[in-house]
Amino acid sequence: MMTDKKNRPVFLDLRRIRLPVVAVLSIAHRITGVAMCLAIPFIIYLLGLSLRDAQGYAQALAILDNPIIRVLAVFLSWALSHHFLAGIRFLLIDMEIGVEPDAARRSARLVNAAGLIVPVLLAVVWL
Ligand code: HEM
Helix, strand or coil, X not given: XXXXXXXXXXXXXXXXXXXCHHHHHHHHHHHHHHHHHHHHHHHHHHHHHHHHCHHHHHHHHHHHHCHHHHHXXXXXXXXXXXXXXXXXXXXXXXXXXXXXXXXXXXXXXXXXXXCCHHHHHHHHHHC
8 A cells, every 4th residue: 555655656847737726816815814914013113103203204204115115015915905805705605605616716816816906006106
């Protein structure tokens, strides 16, 4: 039995493995959830700084002027919009709405694409 398992063919050509669209959505949902959690301390710091006084507000604006911070903010806008839409989709599926494989694939494609609208617009006007 063990030998059979050992002798099974292994296909690990990462350039040719295509993840199903629902897997892409699910992995992105986890990554975006974790990314938003990690961003919370920084966002609270920035909010506190901006509310402290006029000088703090100017400092917060200066931080947001940094190109790296802007790219991170655009990434976070994607994280929130993807996570929000994918979360709603998961909740609908939990209620047995759109569970059929075809419908699930269609909604996954829709969410993956719609989640890009806000960050792309933000990148266009802000980067
Ligand atoms: C904006 C509205 C949001 C909705 C509708 C939503 C929805 C969901 C749902 C349904 C799940 C469970 C997914 C599953 O069944 O595997 C989930 C997981 C999670 N959410 Fe949210 N969420 C939202 C906002 C947030 C925010 C703001 C954060 C972080 C600051 C966050 C962090 C997480 C994390 C870390 C997980 C666990 C991910 C995993 O282990 O796969 N969520 N969310």
